[in-house]
Amino acid sequence: MSTLSTGTTLNTGTTLNAAAVLKASDGHQARALRAFRATPFTYATLIVVSSILFVPFILLVSIALSSDATVNQNAFTIIPQEFHFENFVRVFTTDLPMGRFLVNSVIIATFSAVGQVLSSSLVGYAFARMRAPGKNVVFMIVLATMMIPAQITMIPQFILFKELGWVNTFLPLIIPNFFSNAFNIFLIRQFVSRLSGEIDEAGMIDGLGFFGIFRRITLPMMFPVLVAIGIFTLTASWGDFMGPLIYISDESKMPLALGVQYITSTGQALQAPPWNLVMVGSILLTLPMIAIYYLGQKYLYEMNITGGSAGVK
Numbered sequence: 001m002s003t004l005s006t007g008t009t010l011n012t013g014t015t016l017n018a019a020a021v022l023k024a025s026d027g028h029q030a031r032a033l034r035a036f037r038a039t040p041f042t043y044a045t046l047i048v049v050s051s052i053l054f055v056p057f058i059l060l061v062s063i064a065l066s067s068d069a070t071v072n073q074n075a076f077t078i079i080p081q082e083f084h085f086e087n088f089v090r091v092f093t094t095d096l097p098m099g100r101f102l103v104n105s106v107i108i109a110t111f112s113a114v115g116q117v118l119s120s121s122l123v124g125y126a127f128a129r130m131r132a133p134g135k136n137v138v139f140m141i142v143l144a145t146m147m148i149p150a151q152i153t154m155i156p157q158f159i160l161f162k163e164l165g166w167v168n169t170f171l172p173l174i175i176p177n178f179f180s181n182a183f184n185i186f187l188i189r190q191f192v193s194r195l196s197g198e199i200d201e202a203g204m205i206d207g208l209g210f211f212g213i214f215r216r217i218t219l220p221m222m223f224p225v226l227v228a229i230g231i232f233t234l235t236a237s238w239g240d241f242m243g244p245l246i247y248i249s250d251e252s253k254m255p256l257a258l259g260v261q262y263i264t265s266t267g268q269a270l271q272a273p274p275w276n277l278v279m280v281g282s283i284l285l286t287l288p289m290i291a292i293y294y295l296g297q298k299y300l301y302e303m304n305i306t307g308g309s310a311g312v313k
Contacts, residue, residue: 060286064088064279071275084276091280094263100252101259102284108173108255109237115177116184116233117226123180124188125214125222129200139189146182158246172247173240177233184229191225192218227299235289256285 055078062080063071064087070076092098127139161172195218203213244258254262260281264273 057286060279060282063275064283066276068274068276072272074272076275087276087280091263091277091284094277096259096262097252098256098259098281098284101254101256104170104253105238105255105257108170108240109234111170111174112177112237113230113233115174116180117230119178119180120184120188120229121219121222121226122214124185125192125218127185127189128192129213129218130210142182142185144182154246161247167247168249168253169247170253173237173243177237184232187225187229188222191222195221224299224302227296231292231296231300234292238289239285256281260285 058080059076059078062078063076065080065083065085066076066087067082067084070082127135157172157176158167161167164171166172166175199217200213203217208216238255239257240255241257241261244255248254248258251262260278263278263281
């Protein structure tokens with residue numbers, strides 16, 4: 001296997017081959033767009049369904065803006081009748097360190113996403129491009145792990161992390177993501193399999209090895225699917241409740257998803273929990289994921305078109 005020195009660059013042939021693949025991908029994307037033509041009925045259906053799905057979020061905002069008196073009376077309405085925006089400040093003045101919860105969630109979600117992107121890209125590329133005896137059998141075994149319920153491995157994992165001394169740290173929530181998972185490996189493998197093998201051949205002619213081809217040619221073309229994996233991982237880690245509940249006992253190390261549940265215990269005796277503050281915490285959990293999906297939705301679409309819809313199902 002040939003290797004690449006520090007100053008080596010790809011020749012014009014490699015660049016032309018890559019451009020040809022991207023041009024073909026653009027043609028595929030244009031044909032897919034022409035194949036679907038929306039009608040007024042389509043838009044009407046989408047508006048009705050979207051409105052129904054949006055009702056819980058409106059109720060969430062309505063409760064978050066409610067006063068304490070409304071909470072005690074349990075007199076909530078779907079359409080906001082009160083607008084107590086000071087609740088968004090009050091949530092940070094409770095006995096719980098909400099700011100610390102927010103920072104912990106950012107740390108856990110960010111490192112988890114980085115780990116999944118790095119590990120999934122390497123393993124998926126290896127399954128797609130490298131040849132080895134029994135590779136397909138190993139790939140099927142990896143896919144079979146998707147059928148194992150998480151509850152089955154919960155206790156063995158806890159025992160393992162306890163023996164390693166990782167309980168009550170972020171490590172059990174972050175380190176497993178650096179070993180990828182079957183779904184993300186499948187996405188990468190199918191995406192790379194759809195790319196032309198001529199690009200790899202051109203890279204080999206230029207003296208690139210497998211890792212050089214991966215780093216210089218394939219990895220930039222995998223950007224849409226890597227962004228998609230990052231979004232999936234961020235969403236799962238940001239809203240993860242069970243993992244922190246099992247491994248985290250120190251209040252200062254809790255993420256926001258677990259901290260929001262603890263807000264229910266800040267109310268006084270014989271009074272209803274401060275649901276307005278709980279809903280404010282829920283909004284803090286929801287809005288970042290909405291923003292991330294909004295910014296990354298075009299890459300989710302490009303993943304489906306560029307890699308081929310048959311390749312990611």
